[in-house]
Amino acid sequence: MCGIIGVFEPKKTNEFIAQELTMLGMFAEQHRGQESCGMAVSEGSVFRHKKEMGLVKQVFTPEVLSALKGRIAIGHVRYPTCGSATYYNSQPHVVETLAGPSFALASNGDIVNYHQIRKELETEGVYFASENDGELLIKFIVYHVDKKGFTITEAVKHLMTKVKGAYSTVLATREELYMFRDPHAIRPMVWGKTPGGSYVAASESCALNILGIRDFNEVGAGEIIIVSDEGISRTNTTVKKLRHCIFEHIYFSRPDSYHFGENVYQVRENIGAILADIDKVKADIVLPVPDSANFMALGYSRRKKIPFEMGLIRNHYVGRTFIKPEQTIRDEGVQHKYNTLPNFFEGKKIILVDDSIVRGTTIRKIIKLIQKAGVKEIHLRIGSPQVKYSCYYGIDTPTKEELIANKKDINEIKDHVDADSIIHLPTETLRNAVSNPDNYCYACFDGNYPVKK
Ligand code: AMP
16 A cells, blocks of 8 residues: 655745645655655756655655755655565656656556566566556556657556556656546545645545645546646546445545545444444443544444443554564564553453454454453454455455465454454445445455456
């Protein structure tokens, strides 16, 4: 998963603050990727860029930002899905051509026919420096503009017919900013205008809000939006069947974001209420595994009228445990991340709500922690169906073998995590949590992959 941001500051303002706005947006999207971050800025004649392993605040210090002044900027925060966590695989990718235009690109998603398209381009003499799908997108566009005489818009339209998968993308030239999204609109992408008149595209609306943007739109499925000093122009959308990632609502996105026509927090609350409806167990309190399950536990508590409590406290400086490329780093993260309130759990029967179980690492440790604190019973309620299939559209669940739901049945999982009972939300029921359930991809739960190679 990754986060993108693109800023176009109109010439008339002449403030050269695109890099500052981009940094703030990247910071708001830090939850989408913590391994590396990068920014490319055009100040008219040249692109300046910087990417590095690490967090936005560490990499983009005031000194670094002052060397990146410009009017058009794009930024990226990354956690690896396509290609490992290295500098070369990080984004944005920049291609400077001497005679023609120069480009910088950042994208979120995964390309399912990556190898085929790469081979086709390599046969035509195109060179690749990384294994990252963002590089594939920019090289595809540059090849068609530079060697085939396409306009940029034609190249992107052509890309949408050839390249399959998820790609919410920002593309900067020296004079323009392009925003586009794959025809299934798998990953979120929104855009709006700051009070100062700059156009901004982002993965999530929380990144627009931080820049003072309250009114915004979603980039349409298969739509291209071009921003220049003449204003904006938009192409017709080339919608295929919409296939938004349901996991964005369950776990990935920030609860204060709005996309796929829904408030993320509201979907999570709905999930909690639906979980409560199918649950017969009696308990003293309901509590979430913070933070992603907070609103689910709230929804559950409101529906069942069981008190909502926060018994687990999360250390926010550890980061998201899952977004670490290796299991050993993940394991360490979980242990340092949570603590129990003192004198809180003794003798209590609790409903513990979590958003999902993937490898089963996190919840097992959390349950041990709560048991040590003297709890009487733990009834585990999961706000999603069992994750049984890998995601090929940008979420890090690489092999089926790593998913606990593929190795154990539900009773074995209950025993493995040592809960007194366990209930997952069935897919059919999860559909009731969103307004347009047919517009979503549920492949990680049911194996129905909507976009094939
Ligand atoms: P685990 O079962 O230990 O592999 O981790 C599951 C927990 O990690 C869930 O409760 C989520 O909070 C979080 N999580 C689930 N899916 C993902 C994902 N694809 N990327 C990052 N974190 C995730």
